[in-house]
Amino acid sequence: MQDKNYSMKEALIFSQRIAQLSKALWKSIEKDWQQWIKPYDLNINEHHILWIAYHLNGASISDVAKFGVMHVSTAFNFSKKLEERSLLEFSKKEHDKRNTYIKITEKGETILLELMETYDPGNNAAFTGALPLRDLYGKFPDMIEMMAVIKNIYGEDFIGIFERSFANIDNQFTEEEGKIQKKKSEAEKEPV
Numbered sequence: 001m002q003d004k005n006y007s008m009k010e011a012l013i014f015s016q017r018i019a020q021l022s023k024a025l026w027k028s029i030e031k032d033w034q035q036w037i038k039p040y041d042l043n044i045n046e047h048h049i050l051w052i053a054y055h056l057n058g059a060s061i062s063d064v065a066k067f068g069v070m071h072v073s074t075a076f077n078f079s080k081k082l083e084e085r086s087l088l089e090f091s092k093k094e095h096d097k098r099n100t101y102i103k104i105t106e107k108g109e110t111i112l113l114e115l116m117e118t119y120d121p122g123n124n125a126a127f128t129g130a131l132p133l134r135d136l137y138g139k140f141p142d143m144i145e146m147m148a149v150i151k152n153i154y155g156e157d158f159i160g161i162f163e164r165s166f167a168n169i170d171n172q173f174t175e176e177e178g179k180i181q182k183k184k185s186e187a188e189k190e191p192v
Contacts, residue, residue: 018149028125035123040111045070045078046087050112053088053104055165060099067161069154076100087111116173116180 037047048068065075082088087108121127151159
C-alpha cells in the first residue's frame with residue numbers, strides 16, 4: 001500500500017468542504033434549473049436527457065445514465081416519459097440488440113432550442129454569483145481543478161462528452177438580439 005502524503009484531518013476537511021459547498025451550490029442550481037424548464041412541463045432529469053440526446057445524437061440508455069449521472073432505470077423511465085410525449089424515439093441497432101438507443105425528435109429539439117432561447121442569466125444564481133469575479137478578472141472562474149476531480153471520479157469519457165456538448169453550442173449556435181439561437185444551415189439562409 002502506498003504511503004499517504006496527507007493527514008486524516010486534511011482529508012476530512014477537504015471532503016466536508018467540497019460536500020458542503022457542492023450541496024449549497026446544487027440547491028441553488030436545482031431551484032434555478034426547475035424554474036427555467038417549468039413552462040415546458042419538464043423536470044431536471046427529462047431536460048438533461050433531452051440535452052444528452054441532442055448532443056450525442058443517438059445515445060444508448062447506458063450512455064444517458066453515465067453522462068446524466070443517474071441510474072440506468074432512472075434514465076430509461078424518464079426517457080420513456082419523453083417518448084410518450086413524442087420528444088424522444090427509442091430504437092435498437094442491427095448490430096446491438098441488447099441496448100436501447102434514444103434519439104431526440106424534431107418536437108424535442110424544438111423545445112430544447114426554445115429553452116436555450118429563453119435562458120435568462122439574471123435568473124441564474126451561479127451565474128450572478130460568478131459575475132463579480134468576471135468583472136474583476138475579465139473572465140469567469142476556471143473550472144479546470146473541479147473538472148480534474150470529476151474526471152478522476154467519472155473518467156475521461158464523461159469529460160469528453162461534457163466538453164463536446166459545449167463545443168456543439170459554441171459551433172452550432174449564435175446570439176442574436178440577446179437570445180441564443182441555432183445557426184441556420186446553408187439551405188435555410190435566405191438568398192442574397
